[in-house]
Amino acid sequence: MPHSNxxxxxxxxxTIRRFQQKEIPGETLSELVQAARLAPSGSNLQPLTSIIVNRKELLxxxxxTTRWAGYITPKGTPSPExxxxxxxxxxxxxxxxxxGGYHDSGAAMMSMILAAWEKGIGSCWIGSVEREQLAALLAIPxxxxxxxxxxxxxxxxQP
Known part of the structure; x- marks a missing residue:
């Protein structure tokens, strides 16, 4: 892709906070994780791992477990549909x-966000997360x- 693109x-x-209820293909989600994996990493340690969650019962x-721009709630929180x-x-x-590792994570997130947008997929980067609850839900070591x-x-x- 030329640099101008x-x-x-x-x-x-x-940032997109309202989504169509159209499933994203698993292959596309894997491509986004691949974009994250190829992002820069301090000392090339590559300490990041990603978990894709797309099972309807888990969504x-x-x-x-996420907080959607709480300071602008309810406007910042999507409705169930x-x-x-x-x-x-x-x-x-x-x-x-x-x-540390937060810079690595930031680079990975931006790579995924741009790769998603190029495919017509919107995203919202969420840092306000109930981490213990999410870790238990996903059985994260x-x-x-x-x-x-x-x-x-x-x-x-269209924001």
């Missing part, structure tokens, strides 16, 4: 990087720290 992609991207449970159709949970493996969650879906709004 990347720049236009960056300029056009906006509402994950939704309730506008909720994300997938999530990608980004984890830092504390056995690989004992502290203790040596992983949940850094953030990427909510995904085809846009139902």
């Amino acid at each position: 990347i720049y236009q992609l960056i300029l056009s991207r906006r 509402p449970e994950v939704f309730f 506008e909720r994300p159709t997938a999530y990608i949970v980004v984890l830092i493996n504390r056995n690989i990087r004992a502290a 203790a040596h992983f720290e949940i850094d953030c969650v990427l909510a995904l879906g085809y846009p139902a709004e």
